Each structure stands twice: as C-alpha cells, then as structure tokens.
Amino acid sequence: MTAIDAGAKTPKHAKISQFRRLLWHVNRTDLGWAVKAALTALQLPARAKRVALLKQLPTRPEWTEASRKLAEDGYVDVSRLVDRSLAEAVASSADAKVKRLNELVGQQKEGHKSFWVSLLDEDLVGGAFATDHPFVRYALQPAALRIVGDFMRDLPQLSDVLLTLSQPTPNQALSYSQLWHLDHDDKRVCKLFIYLTDVQNTADGPFTFIPAGPSKPFRNTLKSHMSDAQVFGKTGPDAVKEMIAPRLSAFIVNTARCLHMGSRIQSDHSRLLYTATYIQQPRIYPEPPTRFRAVGALTELERTVMRL
Numbered sequence: 330m331t332a333i334d335a336g337a338k339t340p341k342h343a344k345i346s347q348f349r350r351l352l353w354h355v356n357r358t359d360l361g362w363a364v365k366a367a368l369t370a371l372q373l374p375a376r377a378k379r380v381a382l383l384k385q386l387p388t389r390p391e392w393t394e395a396s397r398k399l400a401e402d403g404y405v406d407v408s409r410l411v412d413r414s415l416a417e418a419v420a421s422s423a424d425a426k427v428k429r430l431n432e433l434v435g436q437q438k439e440g441h442k443s444f445w446v447s448l449l450d451e452d453l454v455g456g457a458f459a460t461d462h463p464f465v466r467y468a469l470q471p472a473a474l475r476i477v478g479d480f481m482r483d484l485p486q487l488s489d490v491l492l493t494l495s496q497p498t499p500n501q502a503l504s505y506s507q508l509w510h511l512d513h514d515d516k517r518v519c520k521l522f523i524y525l526t527d528v529q530n531t532a533d534g535p536f537t538f539i540p541a542g543p544s545k546p547f548r549n550t551l552k553s554h555m556s557d558a559q560v561f562g563k564t565g566p567d568a569v570k571e572m573i574a575p576r577l578s579a580f581i582v583n584t585a586r587c588l589h590m591g592s593r594i595q596s597d598h599s600r601l602l603y604t605a606t607y608i609q610q611p612r613i614y615p616e617p618p619t620r621f622r623a624v625g626a627l628t629e630l631e632r633t634v635m636r637l
C-alpha cells in the first residue's frame with residue numbers, strides 16, 4: 330500500500346527514497362517491532378497522554394471481550410456493538426453517492442484498480458475530510474475507539490476513511506486486493522468495515538481472510554500479493570473465513586496480521602463497503618499530510634485520534 334518513490338532523481342530525493350525502501354523492508358519483518366518500540370520510547374510523554382485519553386472513554390464488558398477477541402484471533406464482529414444510527418448515516422450518504430455513480434467515476438483520482446471505485450474524492454478539500462463528515466463521525470464513536478484502543482493499549486490514530494464500490498471485471502486476472510495479502514501501513518493496522526450492501530454469497534465478493542493464528546506463516550515475508558494456490562499450499566482452504574453478512578454488518582480486522590483478500594465480484598453483483606483504518610502512533614513511515622480538517626467543536630481526544 331505504501332508507495333516507494335522510485336522515480337526520484339535528485340540526491341535528496343534519492344536518499345528519502347532509499348530510506349523509505351529500507352523502512353518498507355523493515356516494516357515487513359519482526360524487526361519493525363524494534364523500530365516501533367524505539368520510536369515510541371522517543372515520545373513517552375505523548376504516549377502517556379494518549380493512554381490517559383483512552384482511559385477517559387466509556388467501557389463495557391462486551392467491548393472488552395471484543396478487544397480480547399481482536400487481540401487473539403485478529404478479527405471481531407462488532408455489528409451489535411457499534412452505533413446503528415451512525416451506521417445509517419454512513420449508509421444514506423453512501424447510497425446518495427451510488428445514485429451519482431457515473432458522474433463520480435468520471436472524477437475518480439485513483440483509477441488503477443479496475444474492480445474498485447472510490448467514491449469520496451469529491452468530499453476532500455486539500456486531501457482532507459471535514460471532521461463532521463458521517464464517515465469520520467462513525468470512525469470516532471467510543472465503541473470503535475475503545476475496542477481498537479484496548480487492543481493497541483493506546484488511543485488509536487484514525488488514518489483514513491474510505492467508501493468503495495466493487496464491481497465485476499469479467500475476463501481479467503485477479504489483481505491487487507483481490508489477491509491474498511497483509512497490509513503493511515504499520516505494524517498494527519485495524520480496519521473497521523461496514524457492509525453497505527448485503528453480501529449473501531461468494532458471488533458478492535465477500536471480504537475473505539485467514540485468522541491471525543493460521544496467518545502466522547505468511548508474516549516476515551517480502552512477498553506481496555499471493556494466489557489461492559500459493560496460500561492454500563501452506564494453510565489448506567479450511568482456515569479461510571468468508572465474511573458473508575447482511576447490509577450494515579460491521580467487523581474489525583487487524584489486516585497486518587490476518588492474510589486477506591476480497592472484491593472478487595461475479596457478474597451482475599456489486600458490493601459497497603465502508604472502511605476506517607486505524608494505526609498506532611508513532612507511525613513507522615513518515616507521517617503523511619493529515620486526512621482531516623477541523624469543522625465544528627472537537628474534543629481533545631478526537632483531535633488526538635486525528636492528529637489535529
């Protein structure tokens with residue numbers, strides 16, 4: 330997911346590029362944990378402040394249990410734990426976008442994945458979402474921050490929010506996230522997904538993954554995207570879980586630990602998906618420009634989650 334600036338020409342850019350390439354390699358192995366620990370040690374007061382903010386969040390036994398499951402298995406179904414009205418707000422905003430699909434496809438900035446349309450480009454000002462956007466409000470809800478935060482033992486950083494429409498691509502080879510991969514944005518990457526359409530069977534292109542335990546043999550490798558044959562050769566197909574679930578189902582997956590793929594949509598089907606991505610500060614890669622712009626009153630906790 331993280332680009333390497335391979336085209337840079339000036340010595341300064343070449344150095345940055347080499348640095349990023351080194352980080353890219355380190356982050357993919359357990360050495361990344363040592364780098365993460367060293368970066369954290371350099372910012373202990375900031376860490377202590379985040380932990381104090383995390384403790385201010387409400388807590389519930391079922392959130393604690395969800396957090397434990399996320400730590401143990403690398404995923405958890407949170408459909409019954411998250412705020413239904415916030416999910417409805419996400420869904421109605423998403424449905425309005427899909428109604429204007431053709432217009433929005435024309436404006437799409439990242440077009441490399443033919444099976445995948447990003448529908449939020451028009452909501453970005455200078456690359457940033459307003460903090461009162463329903464997609465941002467959903468990601469900031471206490472249940473989500475508590476479940477991810479208790480797992481990380483730190484107040485999470487909201488890295489991005491995304492709305493994607495996956496569509497069939499007949500006669501094309503599987504590519505990008507249709508193939509098995511781990512996310513390497515950082516050492517812990519928790520994605521909170523909401524299905525915004527029913528995902529009733531394999532033809533709807535479910536998010537498909539292998540829980541943390543059986544995904545272990547795939548860590549510490551520089552291999553990026555793998556075919557079914559490469560994966561099943563190591564795990565067998567029995568470890569695979571397809572997230573077959575109705576509209577508004579929500580689940581959190583540590584996609585840095587659980588091998589995953591999805592969006593293998595068959596003809597006449599499509600899938601609409603919301604994703605919020607959380608990582609743990611400090612980020613292993615240099616911090617990119619912020620994805621959020623403050624609109625309206627924000628608490629200190631919200632500002633810290635969005636690095637505002």
Ligand SMILES: O=C(O)CCC(=O)C(=O)O
Pocket residue numbers: 495506507512520534535536537584589590591592604
């Ligand atoms: O489209 C999918 O279901 C896969 C998504 C994915 O790979 C990701 O969000 O990292």
